[in-house]
Amino acid sequence: MRRCGKASRLTILQAQQPEGRAPRAGTGRAGGAECTGHAGSGARAMLYHRWHHVAQKDEVSTIMPDGCRDILVVSPPGGASSVTLTDWDDGPRRVAIRAGTTLTGYRLRPGVGVGAPVDTLDAARLDQQIGTALRVDGDCPDLIAALAEAGEDVDAVARQQGVSARTLQRHFAGLALPPPRFWRLLGRARRAVLALRGEEPLSDVAFDHGYSDQAHMNREVLRWFGRTPGQLRRDPATLTDLSQPGLGNWSTGAPGG
Incomplete structure (x- = not known):
């Protein structure tokens, strides 16, 4: 480092100064998620890790503090996908996930922020938007x-x-x-x-x-x-x-x- x-x-x-701090989201990374690293645009250090998880059955996951925030795409079975930004955890947090729910997360390097309101991000195009959506102060x-x-x-x-x-x-x-x-x-x-x-x-x-x-x-x-x-x-x-x-x-x- x-x-x-x-x-x-x-x-x-x-x-x-950023626009503000997002409220705590109701879900987060799930155990057993597939995870890959991405450096984002340019030659900067790794800014995020992308992970993906599909709940095969109703489950409860414990989210542990890791100093990271996640841009999270939640795709419930039969419903529209939504994008949210998780908050920093200061203790373990348990979340319930319905069977068939797909979670795609972009775990941000500690200290990396989001430069645009999360509700302006397109869940279907987030892979293309993520490189320009992040902010490093x-x-x-x-x-x-x-x-x-x-x-x-x-x-x-x-x-x-x-x-x-x-x-x-x-x-x-x-x-x-x-x-x-x-x-x-x-x-x-x-x-x-x-x-x-x-x-x-x-x-x-x-x-x-x-x-x-x-x-x-x-x-x-x-x-x-x-x-x-x-x-x-x-x-x-x-x-x-x-x-x-x-x-x-x-x-x-x-x-x-």
């Missing part, structure tokens, strides 16, 4: 990636930009983004969860990811994902879902279900 350089300071002060995705990086804190990232932590917080608020602390804590929890796929003792995982002790890690992981590290380690399917590209592993996450 490219660290933000001093040139980013100008983009912090000059970034445009300066180095915002790189700032968020830096906050999620191992060993970083809000003050350190702010200093790298030549600004104060308060200025960084105002910058995020001006873009209608969750505050820097949100990205730092969720990024750390996601990186700790990714380490659960190995056999390292939980106390060592906690130490390696900057928690004061194992109990501290247990509380934080439970807060974000509704399960303790020990419970997640015994649930390979959920660990696979949590390893999908998102905050802290956008470029290294393995698409697929």
Whole structure:
């Protein structure tokens, strides 16, 4: 991940404010979805991952926080397709999906926004529209990636930009983004969860990811994902879902279900 350089300071002060934050949608990514990555137009870093899921029966999926928003096309059986924009999750969320419903999602890189009202997007042509529909405010995705990086804190990232932590917080608020602390804590929890796929003792995982002790890690992981590290380690399917590209592993996450 490219660290933000001093040139980013100008983009912090000059970034445009978006039109507003979309309300939380009623559904999201489903487990077992097929997922492919796309870089969008030009030579910019990967801006989104496209995923697709068809519910073979009535199902309930648990959506875990990953720091991403999704442009979501919902196609119910026998009904018209609709486009919505999901919000950021700050805890596990359960959604019911009717049998026969098709979901096509465009999982946005943390910090990437949508430059046009979602209701102006055409569900049938979204594959063609997506490249021009996305908006990147300066180095915002790189700032968020830096906050999620191992060993970083809000003050350190702010200093790298030549600004104060308060200025960084105002910058995020001006873009209608969750505050820097949100990205730092969720990024750390996601990186700790990714380490659960190995056999390292939980106390060592906690130490390696900057928690004061194992109990501290247990509380934080439970807060974000509704399960303790020990419970997640015994649930390979959920660990696979949590390893999908998102905050802290956008470029290294393995698409697929």
